[in-house]
Amino acid sequence: MIKKLNARNIDAKECFYGHKACGGCGESLALRLALKVLGEEAYLSLPAGCMAAVSFIYPNMAFKNNAVITPFASTAAVATGIAAGLEALGKEAPLSVGFAGDGGTADIGIQSLSGAIDRGEKFIYICTDNEAYMNTGIQKSGLTPFGAATTTTPAGKAIHGCVTEKKNMFEIAAAHGISYAATASIGYPEDFLNKVQKAKECDGPAYIHIYTPCPTGWGHGSEITVDLAKEVVDTGLWFLAEYENGEFRLNKKPENFKPVADHLKRQARFRHLSEIEITQIEEMRDRKWEKMLKNWG
Amino acid sequence: MKDFKMSPRPLWKSLSDVPMGSSCSSFHICDTNAAWRVFRPVMDYSLCIGCHQCYLLCPDGAIHKEDAKVFRIDYDFCKGCGICANQCKPGAISMVKEDQV
Ligand SMILES: Cc1ncc(C[n+]2csc(CCOP(=O)(O)OP(=O)(O)O)c2C)c(N)n1
Ligand code: SF4
Ligand code: SF4
Ligand code: SF4
Ligand SMILES: [Mg+2]
Numbered sequence: 001m002i003k004k005l006n007a008r009n010i011d012a013k014e015c016f017y018g019h020k021a022c023g024g025c026g027e028s029l030a031l032r033l034a035l036k037v038l039g040e041e042a043y044l045s046l047p048a049g050c051m052a053a054v055s056f057i058y059p060n061m062a063f064k065n066n067a068v069i070t071p072f073a074s075t076a077a078v079a080t081g082i083a084a085g086l087e088a089l090g091k092e093a094p095l096s097v098g099f100a101g102d103g104g105t106a107d108i109g110i111q112s113l114s115g116a117i118d119r120g121e122k123f124i125y126i127c128t129d130n131e132a133y134m135n136t137g138i139q140k141s142g143l144t145p146f147g148a149a150t151t152t153t154p155a156g157k158a159i160h161g162c163v164t165e166k167k168n169m170f171e172i173a174a175a176h177g178i179s180y181a182a183t184a185s186i187g188y189p190e191d192f193l194n195k196v197q198k199a200k201e202c203d204g205p206a207y208i209h210i211y212t213p214c215p216t217g218w219g220h221g222s223e224i225t226v227d228l229a230k231e232v233v234d235t236g237l238w239f240l241a242e243y244e245n246g247e248f249r250l251n252k253k254p255e256n257f258k259p260v261a262d263h264l265k266r267q268a269r270f271r272h273l274s275e276i277e278i279t280q281i282e283e284m285r286d287r288k289w290e291k292m293l294k295n296w297g
Numbered sequence: 298m299k300d301f302k303m304s305p306r307p308l309w310k311s312l313s314d315v316p317m318g319s320s321c322s323s324f325h326i327c328d329t330n331a332a333w334r335v336f337r338p339v340m341d342y343s344l345c346i347g348c349h350q351c352y353l354l355c356p357d358g359a360i361h362k363e364d365a366k367v368f369r370i371d372y373d374f375c376k377g378c379g380i381c382a383n384q385c386k387p388g389a390i391s392m393v394k395e396d397q398v
Contacts, residue, residue, distance in 0.1 A: 008349055014358040017326065023334075059315050059321055059327055061321050223383040
């Protein structure tokens, strides 16, 4: 039985320090917490994106770990290549981890991720989802939610932000028959720590999709990053689930959802939404939950 | 503070202090982030109940755990985001304008 991780028993040592992410950046918190579990011996691969941009600012290096910037489309290819290299070198308990943003995962890196999961190699892939291409200035990605204003889906007269819904990236990873997949949120940090621990223990590929608010891109106060990440689960707009041994499992089934409107209006990217559009968002949420409860129970 | 307080290193004075090539050693931190701060989190230790939330949730890892009850802020790297103060239930952390500290 693996020991349950919590704020008190995690490693006090920091492996991600002095980075240049904006104050209150959700992605940087996800990386920092993941590294508390993965440890300084893990080898990290990061494609272009905020986390690479804020860590490797020559001559600074904010990781204690060995870490490399990969070509954008190749996070999982590089991570599995490093895993093979570590094995060839006879490293004991080699651990190779890819960290990529939503754009780097659901759009640009999806092919190499699919290939790596398909090969069944042991590696961990963590998608830090801030729902747009932030490092290049807030462009829509395949994981931008309906209604969100980005620079490529602005809130104008004709169109009110993003017209598509989020790709089901967790289900896409699971559909490969992956060894372990999970969703998480930095609003539920201890749940995330334990999912990273499971991914670390697992023999094959593991995928974790974590929700990470971005104060700069979403237009919210830097102090409420964690609040929003908790609220999004409590409103049912995001969910905590796992896929293991071929089965889906919901970790949290809210009895009643918190009101969506209050949560959305705290973020500038949703402030233009009309009541009708907010109702539409609620309907999308209810459809998703109906399916999840029916199929994953 | 103990060894967990990071100090920027090395302070480069000449070109030979700067790493050459496309790689450098881990934790090669040459400058601080303190100047980013508008508000400074200040702890009132008499109100702290040791819940660990500030330490857990600081995106910069700038709150160090000295032991299970003593948490210290590394003001060289705290950016003043306010997450710690917002998450501290007993209200032991207040955000004070830098010019009023
Ligand atoms: C092949 C390639 N295309 C485009 C870019 C430009 N680019 C750099 S970072 C970035 C955005 C990344 O977005 P995401 O993966 O969501 O990460 P985030 O910045 O939001 O953390 C883009 C488009 C690039 N570096 N390489
Ligand atoms: S733009 Fe967003 S994701 Fe990028 S460093 Fe700033 S807060 Fe983090
Ligand atoms: S969040 Fe507040 S009460 Fe909890 S450890 Fe930090 S300062 Fe103390
Ligand atoms: S204000 Fe932000 S950066 Fe500073 S110690 Fe608190 S959480 Fe960390
Ligand atoms: Mg992104």
